Amino acid sequence: MEDKEIIALYFARSENAISETALKYGGYCCYISENILHNREDAEECCSDAYFDAWQSIPPHNPQNLKTFLGKLTRNRAIKKLEHCQAAKRGGGQINLILSELDECLPSGSNVEEKLQESVLLECINSYLLSLPALHRKVFVRRYWYTSPISDIARQYAMSESKVKSLLFRLRKQLKAKLEKEGFFL
C-alpha cells in the first residue's frame, strides 16, 4: 500500500491504519528500536507505542515522509524506554558504546549556555551532514541515528569493519571541529 493511502486511513480514522503501517514499516521500526534496546520484547512494545503516537498525531499532522516520521517516533520512544530500562538495570547493549563515541564530538568540560542553542546546533549538524559525500553521510547516520552495529554498516556498504570504524572516527573529529568553529562550546 502506498504511503498516501496509509495516511488516508489515518485521516479516515480507520482501524486498518495501524495494521497497514505495521505491515509496511514494522521491520524498519523494529530495526531502529532493537538496535537501541537490544531486547526483542521491549523493541516490539516500543514499535506499538510509536504506532499509537502516529495515530494520535495524524491528523492534524500530515507527514511528507511517513517512513522517516515513524522512524523518528520509534527512535524517541526507544530512547525513553531505554532510560526506564537502565533505571531497572536491563538492556541497551549498543547504546553505551555509541554514547561514548558521540562524547568525542564534545570538548571536555563543555557547557552550552542556553537551551535555545539546540535548534541552532541542529542546523549546524544538518549543514555538516550536507557537506559530506553521500556514502560518508549514510555511514554516519546509520551509526548515530539508526544505532546500527558496525558489522551491519560494513555489510551494507561493502566495507571492512575497520574501515567503517576509521571513517567514523574521522567524521566525529570533523564534527567536533565544526561545532567548535561555530562557537557552540565555551
Place this chain on the structure above:
Amino acid sequence: MNAKELFQIFGDIEDDFIWEASPKTKCQPVKRSVSRWVAAAAAAVMVIIAIPVTAYAVELSQYNAAVAYLASLGIEAGDLSDYSRREVIDAVKTYDAGESNAMIDALLPSDDGKMTVTDQIAQVTSEQVRSLKPTMTCSDVIAALGNTIDIGSGIYILQYEVDGEYLINIPFASDTAQLGVTGDKLLEAKQPIEDSQ
C-alpha cells in the same frame, strides 16, 4: 551538553538524510525442495569451478563498491569505461585514504551542484520578493531573484537589496530547507540600507 543530549538532538536531523541511510530490509530465504543427490552433485561441481570464480567474484564485489563510492562523489559509472576494474579499485583505495589520485581528480565534476559564491549583492524589486512562496528552497529563491551574497556561516543567509533602499535577509538551514514564509512577510522585516551599515 552531554553525549546523551547530542544523541537526542541528532534524532531531529533532516528527513532526507534518514531516508537516504535506510537499512536494507531483510529477506527470508526461499525454501525449495531438491533431491539430496542432485544437491550433492551440484555442490561437487561448484567446488570444482569455485576457485577461479572466487577471485573474480571478489574483484567484482570490490569494483561495485568502488563504483558506488565514486557515484557518491558525482562520478558516473559511464565515465570509468576507460579504466580497468583494478585501476578503479586502487584509485578509490588511495583516494579514500586521503591521498590525491590523478584518475579521480580528472573525473570529479567541477561544479558540485551547490550554490556558487558571489560577492555582488543582487538588486530586486518588492514585486519580485512578493512572488516568493513558502515552499521554495534556497535554489528556487536564487532562480527567482538571482544569485546574491551569502552572509551566513554554517547556514545560508541570502541578502538582497530591495527597491534600491532596503535590505532583506533570507535564511535557509540547508539546501532542501523551505522558505516557510510568504514574500510579503519577508518584506515586513526589511531594513533601510543606511541602518544596516
